[in-house]
Structures are given as structure tokens and as C-alpha cells.
Amino acid sequence: MRTVALRAAAVGAIACLSLTTPAMALAAPAPQPHEHGLGMRLDHTPKVSSAALPVRPLKAGAAVPDSYDLSSYALSPGDQGQVGSCVAWATMHSGYGILMHEQRISGAPMAPMYIYAQIARGNDQGTNGDVALDMAKAQGVDTAADYWQGPYDYTTQPDASERANAAHYQLSGYTTLPTGSRLTAAVKQSIAQGLPVSVGLPVHNSFMDVDAQTASDYSYMPGDDWSDPVAGGHEMAVIAYNSQGVTLENSWGTSWGNRGYINVSWAFLTTYVDEAFSIGKLVQS
Template structure:
């Protein structure tokens, strides 16, 4: 799921690059790499949403009897962007799910509660997922793995964890695990097999960020300040997945926070139509409903 694997032989790392986005340490390795494609050097971003596993997981859930989710009426537009932390950069590895949940999602919930300590350290969760679920490989994950772990174990703060965003091999210390218990996720709701549009509108209007996992298309990575609107109909479906966080909506669609730094999209955000949310490109949708502070 991490595209750097496919292009590692071509990677041209810009050694002087520093991490200006706040997603890593000042002297850490560059978060992204440049690869040569024809006559052009282009940036390769980390992904990491395992869309195949997530789709299979949600298909199993869809077959099981479950109480129908009912959603309260929501306003025609609503935004949590004022509570969002500055978009960070996940680096070159497949940690997007823990950035969408443990960084962007947590950031909104903590700012709404005026909680101290943020932003959080997504690599705290991802390193444990790699160790326990991925046989030590940087092969990504999905929110149905990450969210229960954040509910059970919490997540450490960036200031306390203090690790390179690309270091998924170093596991948390006892002290870091203990501190993470102060920041447990209280609850979350799986909206994947529900009325997604109604569910997202209800969640956002009640202050709940919504991480979503999707299969990427060829026109997504190139979004920038001049065009931050993602139109899936204009791109070719590709074999990688990514997780991002819905932070707002209006009649036309959603506003979404990414994890590729502020230089991508509109300061790290993009917009997309409702038709994308309800399409088969999107494989999982969850709302993060509350935190459980110790």
C-alpha cells in the first residue's frame, strides 16, 4: 500500500529538505521523496489504507444483523475546521490511517474540549500495528484496527513521544504507553454500511470528525492551491488506498483534511462531492464521537 516500495529504486532524496509541517523532528529524514517519471521529477507521498482488507471487513459486517442507525436532522452546512490542527505530514510510510484518526481526528476532539497536550503522535499507534498485525512490515492498516486500539490504549502526545514520523520499527516505551492512557478514544461509530451522507452530516454537526478510507485515483495526488477540488470522475482508479478526515460539509460535498503537509491541496485540505462519499471508491467511514480522558 506504500507506493514508495514501487519506486524506491528511483528515489532521489532531497537531503536539505527539513520538516516544516510540524509532522516530524527538525533534522529528521525528508518526509517525501522525488522520483523521476519521464522528464519530470514528482513527489511520492505515503499512503497506507488497506482498502482490500477494509472492504472485506465491511462486507462481513454488512451481512450481520445490526440495529439501523438513525440520524438526527442536520443543518445544510457545518464545519469543524476551526478546531482542526495544522495538517501534518505522515512521511514516506503507510501510516495514513493513524494520521487520519490519531492526529486529525484527535486534534479536533481535543481542541473542542480545550484539552492540553496535543497534537498527538500517530506513529505511536502505527508502530504497534506494524508489530502486532503486519509481521513487522510497513503494509498499512484500516480504521477498524486503529480505532479500537486507540480506544483501548490511547495515544501519546507528539511532545512526549518525540519520534521520527518514518520510524515504525521502534515500539513505545513503558513511559510512553502510560502517558497514552491519559488520551483514550471514548467511542466511535461505523457509518460505512449506513446512509453515509446523513451519517456524516449528523456526526460533523455534533462535533465528531469522520475518518474515511478510499481507493485512490490518478488525479488525487496532484491537488494544490490552484485546484483543491477532487473530482473522481476525472481520474483513473489506482491500486493504492489512503485515509483522510472529513471536517466539514455543505450542499455540494465535504471538506477533508489530508496528512501530506500544508504544501499539498489548499493548505493541507481538499473538497470533494457527495457522490464520491457514497461511491464504491470509499471503503470505510467512521465517526470519532468522544474522548475518555484519565
């Protein structure tokens, strides 16, 4: 069984690298092209933006539910192809899809490339959640039906008509969530208020091949594995939680994982997530 490998492998690899000889280092396999795109930059530290909205406390005396599930509002997982646009898909497809159904706003699915093309401008460099969410607050996001450039063109910029349509779908704001041990409470509070969460973390090559069986394993925590190097940073949307962990909606189509979803433990989430954002409601006139 191939398994989900995480940052622990990267840390172990870095520690061991200093002990290898040049000949051993040269023997390492060359990176291989991936079937699926990634795109969450690992060299970025999210900052609390002026666009940020607080995740409001639940009503006085109300306990956070033991479980909460937004999947009934979710769109079918999208497919980013080989483009490094995962952040835009996690926020503008998965996150927006839930919020628009909750708020009964028509037009979904949205066009992740409306945002990512403006960031990449022909250079498929990836991005981060706060960058994309700031743009969605300032501009809105165009609908997939209106955005003629399609889901993979990261060079052609939106035209005036698309920008005008996007302005009807502006985000009210978002909240940068703490990572580490405090992330559990923050995710629960956000999801219980109907607000999806986007999370970014480093993933390893084996993550590309997660199937329905491994996608359902909450308890798995990997050890070091030289044969499974870090593939890059990746962003996904948290759409549900329970006592064991969370359900993530990915953007690699429905043939990956469990029909496009994966369940991970709370330990997985709090140990490996580098950035997390609670996505606020859309502005309604």
C-alpha cells in the same frame, strides 16, 4: 490540468485488462515510487466493533444543519512522509486534534506512530480505521511531545513511560458508518455533533499532485484513464460539509491541495469510499 482520479478508472482498467494481449499488458508502465505515503488497506472489510458507539440522533425535532464546519478546531494538516500510516494520521492527528480542542484537553498534537508502530512492527503494511481506533480505545495515544521515536519510525515500539502517558488520552469509542448512498446522512449527523469522520478510499497517481485549483472542484467526476492507475488506498478526515460536499483534511503537508485540504462532492464520497468511521469523544476523568 491534472485531475483527481478514482475507482471508476480501476473498474474500467480491470474490465479492459481481460481483452489485452500479453504484449500489451507488458507495455504498461511500471509503478513509480510516490512522494507521499498511503496505507489504507483495500483488502479489509470493517466490522462493527464492541468498541463502537452509536452516532446519536440530534435532539427531537432538530433538523440536520445544511452545513457544519469543524475546521476552527482542526490542527494544521500533518505530513506522514512516505510511510504508509495515513490511517493513524487521519484518526490520531486530524481526528484527535479536533476532539481535544472541542473538549479543551491539552497535549495535542498526538503521535500517530504510537499506534502505527504497534501495527506495523517494522513491516510498513498499512492498516484500517477500525484497527487503529480499537487500539486508541484500549490504550489511548501518546502525545507527539512525549513520543521520542518521532513521526516516521514504524519499527521501534512504545516504551513503558509512553504507554503510561497514552493512557491519559483514551478514546471513548467510534461508530462504523455505512458506505454508499447512506453515507451522506451519516457524515452530516456525525459532523453536526462535533465528531470528525475518517474515510478510506482508493486513489490514483494524479491525486498526489492535486493543487489548490483542483482541490476546490466539487463537481469533478473522472472517467476511465489508463494513464492514471490506482496508487493504493488512502485515509483522510472529514472536517466539514455543506450542500455540495465535504472538506477532507489530508496528511501530506500543507503544500498539497489547498493548504493540505480538498473539497469533494457528495457523489465522490458515496461512490468511492470503502470505509468510514465517526470518531467518538475522548474519555475524561
